[in-house]
Amino acid sequence: MGSPEPLLLMRGIVKEFPGVRALDGVDLDVRPGEVHCLLGQNGAGKSTLIKVLAGAHQPDQGEIVFAGAPVRLAGPTAAMRAGIATIYQELDLVDGLSVAENVFLGHERARLGFTRRAEAERAARDLLARLGHGEIPPRREVGRLPAAGKQVVSMARALSHDARLIVMDEPSAALAHDEVANLFRIIRELTSAGVAVVYISHRLEEIREIGDRVTVLKDGRSVAGGLPAQTTSTDEIVSLMTGRDVEYVFPERPEPEDDRPEVLRVEDLTLPGAFEDVSLTVRAGEIVGLAGLVGSGRSEILETVYGARRPARGRVLIDGRPVRPGDTGAAVRRGMGMAPEERKSQALLMNESVAGNVSVAGLSRYASFGWLSRRRELADVRRQIEALDIRPPDPRRPVVTLSGGNQQKVVLARWLLDPDGLRLLILDEPTRGVDVGARAELYAVIRQLAGRGIGVLLVSSEVPEVLGLADRVLVVREGRVVHTGDARDLDEGSVLNMIMEGSAL
Ligand SMILES: Nc1ncnc2c1ncn2[C@@H]1O[C@H](COP(=O)(O)OP(=O)(O)OP(=O)(O)O)[C@@H](O)[C@H]1O
Ligand SMILES: [Mg+2]
Structure with missing residues (x-):
């Protein structure tokens, strides 16, 4: 036959x-x-x-x-x-x-x-x-x-x-x-x-x-x-x-240290119709993952913490001090960075170059120094391109001509370029569209950032990713946090059960 x-x-x-x-x-x-x-x-x-x-x-x-x-x-x-x-x-x-x-x-x-x-x-x-x-x-x-x-x-x-x-x-x-x-x-x-x-x-x-x-x-x-x-x-x-053997592994997790200061504290945050009474903390150097279905409120929680939405109730504190609600400018000044879910509409200037996009976040740092700083900026961008293996490795190429996964890397590179003032990095689906090899690189970079004392709050639809990368996991269902725990004590099956319980499956 x-x-x-x-x-x-x-x-x-x-x-x-x-x-x-x-x-x-x-x-x-x-x-x-x-x-x-x-x-x-x-x-x-x-x-x-x-x-x-x-x-x-x-x-x-x-x-x-x-x-x-x-x-x-x-x-x-x-x-x-x-x-x-x-x-x-x-x-x-x-x-x-x-x-x-x-x-x-x-x-x-x-x-x-x-x-x-x-x-x-x-x-x-x-x-x-x-x-x-x-x-x-x-x-x-x-x-x-x-x-x-x-x-x-x-x-x-x-x-x-x-x-x-x-x-x-x-x-x-x-x-x-x-x-x-x-x-x-x-x-x-x-x-x-x-x-x-x-x-x-x-x-x-x-x-x-x-x-x-x-x-x-x-x-x-x-x-x-x-x-x-x-x-x-x-x-x-x-x-x-x-063309090589890639280890599809997560970076090693440091032992939890409960004496590290809280970078982020969220108290009873409520956005009617999306989520209710959400409280959470992220310590310096800690990666906290939110697991939940699309529509469970997880992206809205991130957006509200970042000030892109205005809560009806509750507070967001960075380093112990409240941040003005519903004001992303205030959030950024207090050291928050965010890589949103829909890169095309929210995160990238599609017709701008890679360098232009990467340095948007760090603009203030380069703006005042004229051409010398432009050279330094380009050198910094080149380093990020190499670190994240962005292809082709050309800072002047318009982002619109990059493949989907490489565009996602550009979104992340922007925040990695200028981590000095960064206290909390918020990541919504950071590896969407990113291939297996580059994922491992991204995980390593995220863990490195945490290692510098930055707090990371992330959402991923892929439960193994949340469990492998985060230190602590919050399970969100229908706008409420139904579980908070050490990622090491959870497995995929139990998280999926909590995510779906009572849903129409
Ligand atoms: N319109 C374009 N102009 C110039 N280069 C382009 C254009 N479209 C794609 N490319 C380049 O062609 C190559 C293949 O890109 P393509 O989008 O097909 O990759 P892909 O396999 O779909 O990747 P991904 O998994 O990231 O989506 C890349 O180097 C990309 O930068
Ligand atoms: Mg593609």
């Missing part, structure tokens, strides 16, 4: 950007009804490859055969017409339009008389319900949905095209545990109907769970194609990705 006829064949795909050969002869074959996982380090070329497939980039060389015939995907519409739908890493929704309008944006049916609004809304509601999210109102402005909601809308749009191939670029990055389970249910439904899925993720355990075969990219080339997802060992995959 031969292998089944491929649905998609990509051969020798080359794509160059000024100064970068992002794809250097990539091969990929995808069979009908399979989940084909695309793996590779940050900057390996995954997103570029799928943009070629989506018609968003034109390849410089190579051929694409889809459903048995050579195709030229001249633009996004051509790709959709051919039967290829794409869910991008940085979601391409229009915030000011409604859910239904986004679902049917640029749609064939819209042009063929699918114009009645009520009809579009009904169709959108059906698609959302099929995705297990019938509660999202089709008329709601997309900009007002949380990250997970936007993800669902993007997915609904992909489904609306009756595609034969759906490409998903890190779809789980913005999702909590239970939502990932829902995503996998949808993927299984699609594949059992013969639809093929190309799935990109940095979470290897997901590849095991949902994947059939794996293709590994490294530096714009496919270094392995079509490996079995279930049986290829993690060591093998990681060494293919990195």
Whole structure:
């Protein structure tokens, strides 16, 4: 028995950007009804490859055969017409339009008389319900949905095209545990109907769970194609990705010292509708992790501590002195730094250079010294680029041209550049989209910062990450802290139980 006829064949795909050969002869074959996982380090070329497939980039060389015939995907519409739908890493929704309008944006049916609004809304509601999210109102402005909601809308749009191939670029990055389970249910439904899925993720355990075969990219080339997802060992995959053996470990944790001064104290903080009576402390040198589902209030807690939201009640104290509530300027002056969850909209000036973005936080330090300081600034930025392995290592490159994971590193580099005045670093999903090798580097850097006496308060959807990195863990459920304890006394199962108890799973 031969292998089944491929649905998609990509051969020798080359794509160059000024100064970068992002794809250097990539091969990929995808069979009908399979989940084909695309793996590779940050900057390996995954997103570029799928943009070629989506018609968003034109390849410089190579051929694409889809459903048995050579195709030229001249633009996004051509790709959709051919039967290829794409869910991008940085979601391409229009915030000011409604859910239904986004679902049917640029749609064939819209042009063929699918114009009645009520009809579009009904169709959108059906698609959302099929995705297990019938509660999202089709008329709601997309900009007002949380990250997970936007993800669902993007997915609904992909489904609306009756595609034969759906490409998903890190779809789980913005999702909590239970939502990932829902995503996998949808993927299984699609594949059992013969639809093929190309799935990109940095979470290897997901590849095991949902994947059939794996293709590994490294530096714009496919270094392995079509490996079995279930049986290829993690060591093998990681060494293919990195070209070396990476230890996927957390930095060593110092013994807890209860006599260290409190950097942060939060007392009875309350933001109605989001969280209630939250109290916590972070000591100098301590890493405190919040575990909880998306929507549990964890991000809102961080944002309120940082002054981006104004609490109805309660206090935030830094070094024992209250900080003016609802005022990020005051928070920064008192030594708080924050790397927020949605880097594209909140954290980065996308068209600015890496250096420009990294030194935003340290501006005051460099501003008054003229050109001499600019040289020093550039040298500092170069050191951060090296420390975090930001690629390509060019401080003048616009951030918009970096891969997703490298953009995340730029957000962190900004705070690491100027840790002198920093007392508390707040991190919301610090490793989202960051590959396994670079994660280990980030963990080490975060622990180093703590080692200098900075307090760290972080949120991660990945429970093993919270348990591995934090000293103390707070479990948040429905806006309340339901458990506080030493990370060493907890395991993944017990935390997941506390997170989900009483939820609709
Ligand atoms: N529009 C662009 N202009 C210039 N360079 C680009 C552009 N888009 C991508 N690149 C470069 O191409 C390379 C591949 O990037 P790509 O986004 O495909 O990586 P990726 O594998 O998706 O990484 P990640 O896991 O971080 O998302 C990187 O070096 C990136 O900086
Ligand atoms: Mg990418």
